[in-house]
Amino acid sequence: MTERASLEPGAVSPEGAGSPLLSVENLSVSYAATRAVRDVSFQLHDGEFVGLLGESGSGKTTLGNALLRLLPPPGRISEGRVMWWGSARTGEAREGPEPHRAGRDLTTIGQEDLRRLRWREMSTVFQSSMNSLNPVLTIETQFRDVIEEHTAMRGAPARQRIGQLLEMVMLDPSYMRFYPHELSGGMKQRVALALALALRPRFVLLDEPTTGLDVIVQRSILDNVRALQREQGFAVLLISHDLGTVMEVSDRVMVMYAGKIVEDQRASTMIAEPMHPYTRGLLGAYADPRAREVEIAYIPGRPPDLSRPGQRGCLFAPRCQEAIDVCRAEEPVLSAMGQGEAACHVAEAAYAAGDGRRDQSARAGEVFTAPAGRTDRGPRVERRQEVLAVAGVHKRYRSRRGLKVTEVDAVQDVSFVLRAGTVTALVGQSGSGKTTLARMVTGVERPDTGSVTFGELRVDRLRGRGLKAYRRHVQLVFQDPFAALNPAHTIGYTLSRPLINHQDVTGAALRPAIEELLERVGLSPASTYIEKYPHQLSGGQQQRVVVARALAPDPEIIVADEPISMLDVSIRAEILELLDTLVRERGIAMLYITHDLLSARVLADEVLVLHNGKLVESGATLEVIRGARDAYTRQLLDAIPNPFATRRG
Amino acid sequence: MSTPIGQVAKPIDSEPAPGDVAAAVRRSRLPSWVVILWANRKSRIGLIMLGLFIFVAVFAPLLATHDPKVTDFAQSLPPGGAHPLGTTASGQDILSQLVYGARTSIVVGLVAGTVVTFIALLVGLTAGYLQGWVDEVLSFLINLALVVPVLPLMITIAAYSPVRGLFLIIFVISITGWAWGARVKRAQILTLRSRDYITAARFAGEGRLRIIFAEIMPNMMSLVVAGFLGAAAGAIGAEAGLEFLGLGDPTTVSWGTMLYWANNSGAMLTGQWIWLGAPGLAIALLLSSLTLINFGVDALSNPHLRER
Numbered sequence: 042m043t044e045r046a047s048l049e050p051g052a053v054s055p056e057g058a059g060s061p062l063l064s065v066e067n068l069s070v071s072y073a074a075t076r077a078v079r080d081v082s083f084q085l086h087d088g089e090f091v092g093l094l095g096e097s098g099s100g101k102t103t104l105g106n107a108l109l110r111l112l113p114p115p116g117r118i119s120e121g122r123v124m125w126w127g128s129a130r131t132g133e134a135r136e137g138p139e140p141h142r143a144g145r146d147l148t149t150i151g152q153e154d155l156r157r158l159r160w161r162e163m164s165t166v167f168q169s170s171m172n173s174l175n176p177v178l179t180i181e182t183q184f185r186d187v188i189e190e191h192t193a194m195r196g197a198p199a200r201q202r203i204g205q206l207l208e209m210v211m212l213d214p215s216y217m218r219f220y221p222h223e224l225s226g227g228m229k230q231r232v233a234l235a236l237a238l239a240l241r242p243r244f245v246l247l248d249e250p251t252t253g254l255d256v257i258v259q260r261s262i263l264d265n266v267r268a269l270q271r272e273q274g275f276a277v278l279l280i281s282h283d284l285g286t287v288m289e290v291s292d293r294v295m296v297m298y299a300g301k302i303v304e305d306q307r308a309s310t311m312i313a314e315p316m317h318p319y320t321r322g323l324l325g326a327y328a329d330p331r332a333r334e335v336e337i338a339y340i341p342g343r344p345p346d347l348s349r350p351g352q353r354g355c356l357f358a359p360r361c362q363e364a365i366d367v368c369r370a371e372e373p374v375l376s377a378m379g380q381g382e383a384a385c386h387v388a389e390a391a392y393a394a395g396d397g398r399r400d401q402s403a404r405a406g407e408v409f410t411a412p413a414g415r416t417d418r419g420p421r422v423e424r425r426q427e428v429l430a431v432a433g434v435h436k437r438y439r440s441r442r443g444l445k446v447t448e449v450d451a452v453q454d455v456s457f458v459l460r461a462g463t464v465t466a467l468v469g470q471s472g473s474g475k476t477t478l479a480r481m482v483t484g485v486e487r488p489d490t491g492s493v494t495f496g497e498l499r500v501d502r503l504r505g506r507g508l509k510a511y512r513r514h515v516q517l518v519f520q521d522p523f524a525a526l527n528p529a530h531t532i533g534y535t536l537s538r539p540l541i542n543h544q545d546v547t548g549a550a551l552r553p554a555i556e557e558l559l560e561r562v563g564l565s566p567a568s569t570y571i572e573k574y575p576h577q578l579s580g581g582q583q584q585r586v587v588v589a590r591a592l593a594p595d596p597e598i599i600v601a602d603e604p605i606s607m608l609d610v611s612i613r614a615e616i617l618e619l620l621d622t623l624v625r626e627r628g629i630a631m632l633y634i635t636h637d638l639l640s641a642r643v644l645a646d647e648v649l650v651l652h653n654g655k656l657v658e659s660g661a662t663l664e665v666i667r668g669a670r671d672a673y674t675r676q677l678l679d680a681i682p683n684p685f686a687t688r689r690g
Numbered sequence: 691m692s693t694p695i696g697q698v699a700k701p702i703d704s705e706p707a708p709g710d711v712a713a714a715v716r717r718s719r720l721p722s723w724v725v726i727l728w729a730n731r732k733s734r735i736g737l738i739m740l741g742l743f744i745f746v747a748v749f750a751p752l753l754a755t756h757d758p759k760v761t762d763f764a765q766s767l768p769p770g771g772a773h774p775l776g777t778t779a780s781g782q783d784i785l786s787q788l789v790y791g792a793r794t795s796i797v798v799g800l801v802a803g804t805v806v807t808f809i810a811l812l813v814g815l816t817a818g819y820l821q822g823w824v825d826e827v828l829s830f831l832i833n834l835a836l837v838v839p840v841l842p843l844m845i846t847i848a849a850y851s852p853v854r855g856l857f858l859i860i861f862v863i864s865i866t867g868w869a870w871g872a873r874v875k876r877a878q879i880l881t882l883r884s885r886d887y888i889t890a891a892r893f894a895g896e897g898r899l900r901i902i903f904a905e906i907m908p909n910m911m912s913l914v915v916a917g918f919l920g921a922a923a924g925a926i927g928a929e930a931g932l933e934f935l936g937l938g939d940p941t942t943v944s945w946g947t948m949l950y951w952a953n954n955s956g957a958m959l960t961g962q963w964i965w966l967g968a969p970g971l972a973i974a975l976l977l978s979s980l981t982l983i984n985f986g987v988d989a990l991s992n993p994h995l996r997e998r
């Protein structure tokens with residue numbers, strides 16, 4: 042077949058290890074002046090599970106969207122081709138002699154062909170897919186719309202198929218009747234996944250499909266995808282900023298930086314031998330939380346601004362610990378070395394000279410250290426001032442569906458205290474009652490029995506005006522900074538509101554107060570941020586603004602709900618460091634909600650583990666983590682993506 | 691339905707350059723929505739067309755060469771001379787009627803569009819924000835209003851009403867046209883009210899009204915404006931239609947009555963194409979201008995789309 046194929050260059054499948062399903066050739070994509078994807082080439086084979094890793098702004102989503110021609114304006118494919126080799130193998134062409142496998146260039150085919158190709162041949166799930174389900178239609182209707190548009194299936198068979206699809210993603214078929222808002226985030230994402238797989242596509246693009254969900258849900262969704270992929274043989278391109286996740290499920294990993302693929306090799310060998318300094322830096326952000334001394338490294342600096350013209354050399358050079366002179370003059374190209382491909386002068390020279398070993402350790406860059414016991418926050422935990430006490434709280438939710446009433450004990454007999462200058466981590470999977478407890482602390486929810494006291498104040502008895510006044514003392518830091526900032530308002534406006542409402546700052550005093558807040562969270566010079574809109578900031582900067590807003594009323598308590606889980610690995614440590622500094626310097630009592638035991642280990646003094654609404658373990662961080670007795674805590678520890686696990690084990 | 695494919699408005703995953711439009715908005719003294727719409731080419735054409743119609747409507751007494759109701763001229767004159775578009779079968783100047791007719795359409799579009807948008811917002815926002823039994827009652831009303839066949843209802847009310855005239859028509863259009871907009875706005879507010887930034891606003895000490903009007907509304911602007919444009923277009927079309935059917939006050943000067951009289955006087959048979967064609971074309975152009983403006987509306991509440 043290869044011989045015959047080679048007679049017709051351009052219209053036949055390229056050779057190589059097997060035949061590719063999708064080949065990207067010198068693809069470049071730009072948004073006006075910003076060159077978001079620069080000269081990227083790679084191939085994807087049938088049934089392959091490939092990870093695409095990189096921090097936000099590196100061009101992953103742009104690349105993914107370009108493959109399916111879903112670029113939002115002003116995005117434009119400026120160069121290159123995306124060849125799809127899938128279509129000819131399906132349908133009637135199978136009989137008779139092996140046909141020429143005609144490739145189709147996805148960058149030029151018509152809208153109508155494209156529409157037919159999407160869903161049927163290739164489909165996608167985004168992080169936001171769960172929010173893009175139509176709120177006024179039932180799950181069943183949404184499936185029907187897709188199935189009926191593309192197939193002849195109607196009525197009972199269609200319904201049966203929908204049931205199968207839901208079962209496939211481990212949802213009970215009875216959820217068909219539900220509306221999206223009646224499902225949890227994880228369930229909605231499973232629905233989106235089932236929708237994507239409804240027409241048995243050959244290629245599925247997953248763009249941060251589990252970001253923002255909690256670790257066990259993430260894990261189970263990805264395991265589910267992986268199993269389905271093995272069973273049905275579709276190819277997957279999994280886009281994520283989360284190295285651990287990508288490494289664990291992918292066969293092959295491509296690392297992207299500043300619009301280019303800088304490393305491409307099998308996951309198993311990448312863990313043992315990352316070649317590019319950037320990959321080595323990313324791997325440094327992981328550690329075992331059970332270690333006596335935990336160091337997590339982050340890569341200092343920010344990715345380059347790709348809209349600036351005339352940048353020369355390796356774009357990673359300003360952040361690279363290994364850079365040499367030639368790096369600043371000449372941009373390295375992706376070429377074969379070691380057990381894969383990488384784009385780095387130093388690595389190339391090292392492999393040319395021998396086994397590629399370099400002196401620098403992988404854990405280079407800035408390091409944020411958590412010692413075995415925290416002594417830098419003043420006196421021993423028990424002697425610090427008590428700020429808020431939760432005593433024996435219970436909460437039972439009743440929900441009604443028709444005549445059936447179901448009751449859920451969301452929280453059962455939980456007690457703990459928050460102390461000044463102390464971080465208390467609240468750990469548990471979704472549905473374990475973390476949010477309910479946090480809502481009690483903030484006064485939004487009242488316990489059925491038990492009490493929540495803030496000084497002399499009974500928080501659980503507050504209502505109306507009293508509740509509004511109490512919010513001065515408790516503030517929130519959210520999981521998704523982009524969702525927590527109103528896109529319609531400037532940063533200056535957003536920060537001015539709590540100052541005006543809670544602190545009575547007005548008029549000429551407002552601007553200096555806003556600038557002071559921005560400086561305090563490390564956004565300086567402050568004046569450059571005041572006029573900006575949230576979408577003009579990076580994820581880390583947005584989270585700093587969210588922290589600044591929480592600091593505005595000078596609160597005693599901050600409830601931080603997974604504040605780093607949606608951030609890039611390379612900046613998580615920075616935000617942890619900021620929170621740590623604020624707690625220490627301002628004596629804030631922080632309730633840190635997380636499912637990430639590594640970050641809890643680094644930031645928290647104490648850990649509370651919640652399971653099915655009950656407190657199953659509590660105590661000093663290191664003791665709880667190292668001596669995890671409860672089965673659930675151990676399960677959590679095992680669910681931590683650990684790229685080093687396979688090497689260790 | 692909103693599919694997970696292609697229709698997801700999600701932030702572009704790269705650090706965007708500061709928007710030219712955002713900067714232009716700050717520099718300019720015009721209201722920001724004008725600047726944002728102006729940045730879109732199709733919207734710009736629509737705004738210019740609409741501007742011309744409004745200009746004609748406002749300055750009709752100066753632009754029209756004759757009184758549109760005066761029947762002093764020779765009947766059914768062909769175009770030319772003192773009557774560039776000729777005269778009607780009862781001897782009125784067609785161009786002057788066309789000029790004054792713009793007033794009626796603009797007023798109907800503006801007033802009915804505003805009333806419809808207002809009712810839709812009030813019902814949609816209340817239902818979506820308060821939820822609970824209020825929502826159930828209002829949703830029932832919305833669904834009821836949606837299944838009522840609008841056109842027959844309109845015709846029935848207009849035909850049996852003891853009074854005739856413009857304000858009856860505006861009233862009829864308003865009470866039949868709000869339901870769809872209310873439903874869309876309710877759905878939108880359902881998704882907006884649970885956003886983290888709304889919770890954050892509550893913790894920043896904002897009151898309920900401020901949350902609705904300063905936090906939620908700006909993010910619904912494109913929906914509100916699109917709803918307004920749609921309602922205005924619908925109203926303009928419905929007004930012309932009702933008058934064409936003779937359900938308006940035939941003595942007012944409007945494009946609809948022009949069509950009515952032209953049709954009744956057999957303009958088609960006597961070859962007076964312009965009498966019939968000119969108001970028809972005017973309506974089509976006015977409606978197209980609204981449609982064109984709509985192309986730029988998405989950028990109103992999505993700062994991402996403002997960058998060119």
Ligand SMILES: Nc1ncnc2c1ncn2[C@@H]1O[C@H](COP(=O)(O)OP(=O)(O)O)[C@@H](O)[C@H]1O
Pocket residue numbers: 438439440449450451469470471472473474475476477478
């Ligand atoms: N408003 C509500 N109505 C009904 N059930 C709820 C509500 N909020 C939470 N629950 C239920 O309470 C349990 C605990 O949920 P939650 O407090 O949200 O935990 P977490 O924050 O860990 O996800 C879950 O079973 C959830 O379904």
Ligand code: SF4
Pocket residue numbers: 317318319355356357358359361362363364365368373384385386387388
């Ligand atoms: S080419 Fe040079 S600057 Fe770029 S990653 Fe390699 S060593 Fe660092």
Ligand SMILES: [Mg+2]
Pocket residue numbers: 471472475476
């Ligand atoms: Mg939760």
